[in-house]
Amino acid sequence: MRITADRINPDELRNELVDAAAGAYVGFEGWIRNHNEGEQVLRLEYEVYEPLALAEGAKVIAEAVEKFPLLHAECVHRSGALDIGECAVWVGVTSAHRDEAFAACRFIIDQVKVRLPIWKKEHYVDGHSGWVNCERCAEHGHTHPEAVSS
Amino acid sequence: MRITADRINPDELRNELVDAAAGAYVGFEGWIRNHNEGEQVLRLEYEVYEPLALAEGAKVIAEAVEKFPLLHAECVHRSGALDIGECAVWVGVTSAHRDEAFAACRFIIDQVKVRLPIWKKEHYVDGHSGWVNCERCAEHGHTHPEAVSS
Amino acid sequence: MTKNITVRYFAGFREHAGIDKETIAVEASTAADVYKKLQHRHGSAEPLGHCKVAINDQMADWDAAVSDGDTVLLFPPVAGG
């Protein structure tokens, strides 16, 4: 697990997973969309609490390696300000066969999204901004600071 | 759908799918493993009947676009001789959310493997070679020319 | 009825037949009939259900009718990826 303030380079990361015993590589990338829940997004900031994001991410990857017969698995998450189209998170997995590569890649991104102390603040075209709720809490909408007064 | 005798460049292909509305990219790559069913593989040849591989591949991608709300989907398959570690097939899919990107990428590679007129001949370390059976027929083992005499 | 059919062999079928193409005069109504007539050329151990066929560059079912002058493409089990 890695956290970086620099642009993610999926090609370079993929090459780190190369293995002559690997028959399948599955890569996932989360890109910054220009819209979310009906709002036009201009740019985005990730706040990451690194010590625990790294520890929890390493745990997620270790769980994937235990669950599935993998050769390699890695995840990199951005921190700081990102523009539309930038890669916010990359997950890469290699294995002998594709079943486990797909399953493990999916497992890792699902867990990373709900377990790592990472927060996303979207800045919208109309000037306001908001912290995006986690996926499990999505039915409650955004946690705009205005909306959570005591 | 494309067939190429040249090295596949996943990074270049991925960049063709970039879209500001995309939140998820899933890429699959099939790599030449150094082993298959207990045999040490030296290198591999793909025979492709291009007119129908292209037509059937385009049909598979069109089916994926109909089944799932995708932004873009593409598949490239190699022909000719490949060495261990080379990318034999690449599938890339972009969509707003990751569910459909994973599902569509999986759908495309599964269909490509069983529907396109493409054949794989493995050359083994011990000098012999054999045509690899399709996945659905895998329980019958290799179709070595010697083994299919009339 | 005897028809002139051009048959194309691929992969293991071609290696087994030793040629990639031939035109034969054959009594056949369907693609499956053509396959059966040529079993000795392309490895009869392979069940029909594992193989595919195309007629004039269109994927076809084994029970598709063949006409005089057609080209029948015999595909052994595929293995892309």
Place this chain on the structure above:
Amino acid sequence: MTKNITVRYFAGFREHAGIDKETIAVEASTAADVYKKLQHRHGSAEPLGHCKVAINDQMADWDAAVSDGDTVLLFPPVAGG
């Protein structure tokens, strides 16, 4: 029993509290107790179940015990990726 607890706020909690860290003297047995005492600082509308907590840089359950001198990290709902 009153304990000295250092509390760290993240993301929306930090913006709401207007500070990222403070040390308070608080009567609390568990992490949940600390959260409840500080509701006015970090947006009480957020149910505990949506939030996470760490004690001294270890992820913890809300019913984990807090000791004098601990650092409690309050995480609003996460949204990686």
